[in-house]
Amino acid sequence: MSPVTLGSAASHLQDQVLALVRGEHAAVVAAYVPVGAEPGGPGLIPALAASARVLLPVLLPDGDLDWAAYEGVLTAGPRGLLEPPGARLGVSAISSAGLVLVPALAVDRRGVRMGRGGGSYDRALARIPSSGPLVVALLHDGELLDEVPAEPHDRPVHAAITPNGGLFRVAV
Template identity: 70%
Template sequence: MPDLTGDEERSRAAKIALRSRLITARRALSPEDRLVAAARLQDQILALVRREHPAVIAAYVPIGPEPGGSTLPSFLAAHAEVLLPVLLPSGDLDWAVYFPLTLAPGPRGLLEPGGPRLGVTAVTAASLVLVPALAVDRRGMRMGRGGGSYDRVLARLPFPEPPLTVALLHDGELIDAVPAEPHDRPVHGWITPSGGLTLNRAAEWTK
């Protein structure tokens, strides 16, 4: 187990506590609340897609209370080619093109595309990347579920001009500060059901 400094230990403990609170709050959302939130998010995503005109969108399949709703991939596929992640044993993400009715059960309860695997770098072809998050702060720092999969994805995107990266959130998940570690990468924006789209293109990306 790696040795951690006092600051790193405190940051990790704060992340664990915050992550637990956020997951509990999501699980408390009623099915009706989830449907309303998903519809509002998809309306905001559609406005973004119409403005940005991405040819390729990297997205994900929301599961359970995750923002965006289970219809997110099919909704996006009406407007662009959609890449969806495939979880590898290492925790990294491979990618495949989404085709309707091809999702299949994957590890950890995920749904994954059934097409040919394109490799971990396929995400670099996207001009819009929609990422899952439990929370985001106004710097654009994102909190995931702790597996590190999307930390690797964000670090892999082209630099210094990465594609537009946007996190999907429920109301209440835009917070004052996400505990950040050196490997964390910010997103350029976030969408909430009530607050809509906020972009912070000045988010500092470093390698």
């Protein structure tokens, strides 16, 4: 996608995410920092922080995710990621969120999420109780598919948002 197309998609996605935060009355949102062409763009986290407390992942050496609160600053982390430099809240902090936003390369209509293959988010999502918060993958248009291959350790999402397709709740 061109920079103009990415910017437009990010703006549409941010608007939909903020509407979801309001609709879910989420005081705490666990999210991710989009890098490169990932859905949400560079304005996602500041926009979220204007509406809720934002928890962001901190990649641990074993590939698991710790969490820290976003306080307006991000620093370089491993694998080209950006992370908040503040106090670490522990791997279970994700379960305190009222809404969880996750990155994905694709999601299918059953909620199967394809990530980058490291399993970090599958481990994190396993810590959320089944009665827990809504888990939503942010996608580009065309990344909501009929079927995505699944492994036994894969954790489904409850919904996906695309810039022009809006919120799609999956059957989990």
